[in-house]
Amino acid sequence: MQRESHAIIIGGSLAGLLASRVLAKHFDRVSIVERDFFPEKPAPRPGIPQSRHLHILLNRGKIILEQLFPGLENELVAAGAPRLDPRSIRWFSPAGWAPLFSPDLNDLIMFSRDLLDWQIRRRLAENTNVHFLEGGTVTGLLANASRTEVAGVSVRFRDRQNPGNIHEQNLNADLVVDASGKVSQTPKWLKKLGYIPPQETVINAFVGYATRIYECSGKLSDTAPVFVSTAPPFRTRGGGIFPIEGNRWLVTLGGGDRDYPPADETGFVEFARTLPTPIIYHAIKDAKPLTPISSYRGTENRLRHYERLPRYPENLAVIGHAVCAFNPVYGQGMTVAALDAQMLDECLLLQRQRYPEGSLKGFSRQFQQKLAKLHTIPWTFAISQDSRYRGSEGAKPNLATQLIIDYMDLVLKVLVDDAKVCQAFLEVLHMIESPAVFFHPRIAVKAIGQLDNFKFYK
Numbered sequence: 001m002q003r004e005s006h007a008i009i010i011g012g013s014l015a016g017l018l019a020s021r022v023l024a025k026h027f028d029r030v031s032i033v034e035r036d037f038f039p040e041k042p043a044p045r046p047g048i049p050q051s052r053h054l055h056i057l058l059n060r061g062k063i064i065l066e067q068l069f070p071g072l073e074n075e076l077v078a079a080g081a082p083r084l085d086p087r088s089i090r091w092f093s094p095a096g097w098a099p100l101f102s103p104d105l106n107d108l109i110m111f112s113r114d115l116l117d118w119q120i121r122r123r124l125a126e127n128t129n130v131h132f133l134e135g136g137t138v139t140g141l142l143a144n145a146s147r148t149e150v151a152g153v154s155v156r157f158r159d160r161q162n163p164g165n166i167h168e169q170n171l172n173a174d175l176v177v178d179a180s181g182k183v184s185q186t187p188k189w190l191k192k193l194g195y196i197p198p199q200e201t202v203i204n205a206f207v208g209y210a211t212r213i214y215e216c217s218g219k220l221s222d223t224a225p226v227f228v229s230t231a232p233p234f235r236t237r238g239g240g241i242f243p244i245e246g247n248r249w250l251v252t253l254g255g256g257d258r259d260y261p262p263a264d265e266t267g268f269v270e271f272a273r274t275l276p277t278p279i280i281y282h283a284i285k286d287a288k289p290l291t292p293i294s295s296y297r298g299t300e301n302r303l304r305h306y307e308r309l310p311r312y313p314e315n316l317a318v319i320g321h322a323v324c325a326f327n328p329v330y331g332q333g334m335t336v337a338a339l340d341a342q343m344l345d346e347c348l349l350l351q352r353q354r355y356p357e358g359s360l361k362g363f364s365r366q367f368q369q370k371l372a373k374l375h376t377i378p379w380t381f382a383i384s385q386d387s388r389y390r391g392s393e394g395a396k397p398n399l400a401t402q403l404i405i406d407y408m409d410l411v412l413k414v415l416v417d418d419a420k421v422c423q424a425f426l427e428v429l430h431m432i433e434s435p436a437v438f439f440h441p442r443i444a445v446k447a448i449g450q451l452d453n454f455k456f457y458k
């Protein structure tokens with residue numbers, strides 16, 4: 001009898017969940033090892049503290065999620081997630097109010113991150129070959145005798161009823177996918193196996209979040225969803241107010257350059273008052289809060305260069321925030337996790353064509369190289385904004401990136417007066433159009449025409 005093929009995913013947040021859907025097509029058995037126990041209802045859990053904060057799913061991400069889980073969008077809406085016409089959302093861009101656009105963008109579905117993950121876990125539970133191993137912290141990688149191939153993981157399991165009850169177990173696998181987020185231990189585990197750990201590029205604009213959920217009543221019932229962008233280095237403060245399931249509104253305030261929004265009642269509302277538009281302030285000042293204020297500060301951009309390693313073991317893939325984490329204000333993380341899952345699928349299909357008998361020889365290295373290319377655009381986008389903050393630490397943009405940054409300043413200046421340019425910008429932001437559109441003569445001529453006003457935003 002043929003041996004059952006097995007893939008292990010470390011981490012059951014979005015990158016891990018989406019990867020499992022794809023791996024379920026390629027392996028007989030897929031195990032998601034997650035250190036938390038998943039809540040039975042949509043609710044926060046310790047492993048993803050960011051779930052309390054605003055999560056906007058870009059159009060590209062929404063399309064991929066729907067491909068992976070047909071009907072997911074309707075399920076979210078049926079669970080109360082509001083469907084927002086992009087024309088109803090007001091955007092205070094870095095250069096001022098953007099025109100109300102009627103783009104070809106799809107509706108946005110707004111939900112708490114807890115609802116999204118819960119709904120996806122429910123859908124995955126329908127896959128008989130996907131298994132959740134909860135309460136299991138992966139503590140290391142197992143390898144073959146010559147340490148050229150990863151062969152599984154070692155796990156420390158806690159008992160759900162009796163957390164003091166711990167047991168260790170080694171789990172064998174044909175492929176290990178690390179989706180454990182920024183706290184990923186793979187660099188250390190590789191070192192232990194005799195490999196050079198990947199170099200890291202870190203750019204930190206010291207952005208902090210503070211979030212609170214309010215009941216939809218009084219003035220809040222009449223509020224339009226609003227997103228206020230920061231405009232570094234001059235304007236370090238921004239925020240967003242959006243409806244979510246359960247007839248609630250979620251308000252996230254953000255500040256860069258260590259201009260962190262406070263987590264106390266008065267400070268939070270006062271911070272909202274100082275935004276360039278008072279809409280959020282007026283909406284929340286007398287509103288009824290349903291939660292305490294949650295803060296989050298670990299927002300640095302962090303890129304681990306697995307693609308550059310001179311030696312890399314077979315049967316290992318690193319995805320999601322574990323390889324490339326962004327400052328979340330650009331709303332890219334979940335969509336990039338979806339793109340990573342797609343890339344995993346594509347590379348495994350190619351591998352199958354090359355080795356119909358199922359060998360994964362050469363797969364890991366090729367996958368990390370393709371992934372690095374995939375991350376280039378969202379990474380450049382995030383760091384080009386973040387490197388504008390005066391106190392930003394880390395690698396400085398090279399000349400090419402700096403030119404793109406300067407050019408984007410001009411495009412931003414144009415978009416506030418030009419609905420078509422605004423639409424193009426949003427389509428790139430939502431990752432459904434290539435940034436190459438910014439260099440189309442239709443936009444380039446207008447952007448260069450702004451050179452006289454360059455100081456405005458620079």
Ligand SMILES: Cc1cc2nc3c(=O)[nH]c(=O)nc-3n(C[C@H](O)[C@H](O)[C@H](O)COP(=O)(O)OP(=O)(O)OC[C@H]3O[C@@H](n4cnc5c(N)ncnc54)[C@H](O)[C@@H]3O)c2cc1C
Pocket residue numbers: 010011012013014015016033034035036046047048050053054055056057058136137138139179180181182183184185209296298319320321322328329330331332333334335336337
């Ligand atoms: C404040 C904030 C706001 C955000 N807003 C947006 C947004 O608007 N739009 C958007 O697209 N994205 C947003 N993101 C990004 C989004 O949350 C992540 O990109 C997304 O969760 C995918 O991350 P991930 O699955 O790679 O890692 P994570 O979400 O960090 O999950 C890692 C998982 O691995 C588990 N784990 C860690 N170590 C181990 C181990 N050793 N063994 C077993 N399990 C382990 C953790 O418990 C966790 O479940 C935001 C992020 C933050 C921080």
